[in-house]
Amino acid sequence: MPSRPEDYDVLLTIGAGSYGRCQKIRRKADGKVLVWKELDYGSMTESEKQMLVSEVNLLRELKHPNIVRYYDRIIDRTNTTLYIVMEYCEGGDLSTLIAKSTKERHYLEEIFVLRVLTQLTLALKECHRRSDGGHTVLHRDLKPANIFLDGKRNVKLGDFGLARILHHDTSFAKTFVGTPYYMSPEQINRMSYNEKSDIWSLGCLLYELCALSPPFTAFNQKELAEKIREGKFRRIPYRYSDQLNELITKMLNLKDYCRPSVEEILQNPLITDLVSEEQGRILERKGRRSGEHDKVERLSGTPANELKLKEQQLQEREKALKEREFRLEQRERELCVRERLAEDKLARSVLVTYDGDVLPGFPTRKKKVQFGDEGKENEQSVDSLENFPLSKQKGYNLKKRLYAANLRAQALCELEKHYQLKSHQLLGMR
Numbered sequence: 001m002p003s004r005p006e007d008y009d010v011l012l013t014i015g016a017g018s019y020g021r022c023q024k025i026r027r028k029a030d031g032k033v034l035v036w037k038e039l040d041y042g043s044m045t046e047s048e049k050q051m052l053v054s055e056v057n058l059l060r061e062l063k064h065p066n067i068v069r070y071y072d073r074i075i076d077r078t079n080t081t082l083y084i085v086m087e088y089c090e091g092g093d094l095s096t097l098i099a100k101s102t103k104e105r106h107y108l109e110e111i112f113v114l115r116v117l118t119q120l121t122l123a124l125k126e127c128h129r130r131s132d133g134g135h136t137v138l139h140r141d142l143k144p145a146n147i148f149l150d151g152k153r154n155v156k157l158g159d160f161g162l163a164r165i166l167h168h169d170t171s172f173a174k175t176f177v178g179t180p181y182y183m184s185p186e187q188i189n190r191m192s193y194n195e196k197s198d199i200w201s202l203g204c205l206l207y208e209l210c211a212l213s214p215p216f217t218a219f220n221q222k223e224l225a226e227k228i229r230e231g232k233f234r235r236i237p238y239r240y241s242d243q244l245n246e247l248i249t250k251m252l253n254l255k256d257y258c259r260p261s262v263e264e265i266l267q268n269p270l271i272t273d274l275v276s277e278e279q280g281r282i283l284e285r286k287g288r289r290s291g292e293h294d295k296v297e298r299l300s301g302t303p304a305n306e307l308k309l310k311e312q313q314l315q316e317r318e319k320a321l322k323e324r325e326f327r328l329e330q331r332e333r334e335l336c337v338r339e340r341l342a343e344d345k346l347a348r349s350v351l352v353t354y355d356g357d358v359l360p361g362f363p364t365r366k367k368k369v370q371f372g373d374e375g376k377e378n379e380q381s382v383d384s385l386e387n388f389p390l391s392k393q394k395g396y397n398l399k400k401r402l403y404a405a406n407l408r409a410q411a412l413c414e415l416e417k418h419y420q421l422k423s424h425q426l427l428g429m430r
Contacts, residue, residue: 003074005083008036020081024088034071035088042080056084058137065282066123068148068158089156091149094209098144102212110240112153113209117265118274119155120147120202122282125262128195129323138194142201143182144208180224181214185254188225196256199265203251210236210244215252229254243270263323283312321423328416332409339405346398 008025011033015022020038027034041049059070069087076083094116101108120142127137139146139157146159184200186193207215215233218224231254236245247268253259260268266275287308 003072003085005074005076008034008085025085033088034085036074036086037084039082039084040080041082052082056082059084059086062126062137064123064126065285066119066155066157067126068156086158087156089148089158090151091153093149094144094147094205097149098208098212107212107237107239108209110244113206113240113244114271114274115153116147116155116209117202117206118271118278120157120205121262121265121271122275122278123155123157124195124198124202125266128198128262129319139198139201141182142198142205144205147205180221181216183228184256185228185231186256188228193256196259196261199251199259199261200256203248203259206244206248207233207236207252210240210248241270243268261323261327263320279316283309318423321419325416325419325423328412328419332412332416335405335409335412339402339409342398342402342405346395346402 007028009028011024011026013021013023014035020040022035022037025034025036026032039052041052044052056070056073059068063069068089070084071087072085074083074085075081097108124139127139141159142157146157148156148158150156182201182204184193184197187197204215211234216224216227218227231252233252236248247260247265247270250258250260251265265271
């Protein structure tokens with residue numbers, strides 16, 4: 001039987017937006033405290049209704065300890081109101097925490113910033129690389145107001161209202177949405193973008209956690225867009241480590257392909273211990289859900305938890321290896337393109353002709369010319385050789401760059417073979 005609004009008691013209103021309110025509620029059946037987003041869909045356009053349906057369906061699919069949990073939806077057709085029932089995060093959101101720290105004039109501890117980074121990256125990994133094999137999901141509106149904290153100050157990623165599902169037949173989105181302070185350069189320039197756009201927003205969010213203000217600020221949107229395109233920002237306060245500053249700088253690279261992926265962030269030595277700790281907690285929660293099965297295994301004396309943990313770790317490593325292989329293939333393709341461009345450039349520099357159809361960079365033959373009865377021979381050069389050393393040096397530099405590109409491509413091939421062998425070994429262990 002579907003739930004009704006009467007099945008819940010409204011405790012207080014947390015906030016209000018353009019379409020409705022967010023309220024703290026208590027479920028009458030068991031007294032559990034939750035929150036619902038009350039949305040009036042009566043005045044919405046068809047596209048907005050479609051986005052709303054997408055958000056609800058997305059919330060139902062995303063299940064991760066660091067993503068706000070979806071519980072139920074209630075449709076009140078008489079009042080054209082939709083209630084989305086979700087997990088209540090009693091710790092508030094990060095924007096409130098940043099405002100409080102700014103008011104009290106004290107910085108957040110680096111260990112807390114690193115824990116936020118770890119948990120948010122794990123949440124984005126679930127979105128970008130769905131464990132259930134679903135479509136890639138971009139959040140597209142990553143900002144402090146959409147990051148919540150539970151009672152133990154664990155991070156919960158929420159508000160997927162601007163999220164977009166990327167189907168397998170495309171890897172780019174083009175819609176211009178989101179909060180300007182955290183928009184990536186490709187979004188500002190209205191170019192196609194991918195999951196690296198979320199990495200930029202995550203870098204802006206981490207910067208604000210450290211500096212208590214966004215990396216790019218302005219009095220109007222045009223000025224803000226110019227600053228984002230320029231990509232210059234101050235270092236985070238020196239109380240934070242150089243490693244953290246370096247990681248944030250990489251995430252705020254103007255070139256999206258130079259930003260780290262979620263896997264590369266999780267492999268950063270700065271947070272490897274925290275990642276292992278969080279993954280252990282996730283496995284522990286999964287183990288609790290299948291409690292009865294674990295009890296049977298314990299009674300039979302089989303160390304099921306250890307086996308499951310090892311199997312999960314092997315699967316994670318195998319997945320990471322496959323993703324790394326894919327990245328290596330992409331880089332190899334990029335190198336091939338660059339190599340072809342270098343070859344074309346070299347060919348153009350050799351084959352382009354001047355007015356006299358003389359190839360630059362090569363000495364020309366001398367013509368023998370006779371004048372009348374004098375029988376004198378004049379040797380006349382068709383083209384001057386003054387530019388020959390310069391053209392030869394240019395061709396040599398291009399060949400040198402082409403040779404270096406070939407060496408890099410060979411090194412990447414060797415690295416790819418190594419990881420393929422390692423992947424086969426892991427499959428054999430399983």
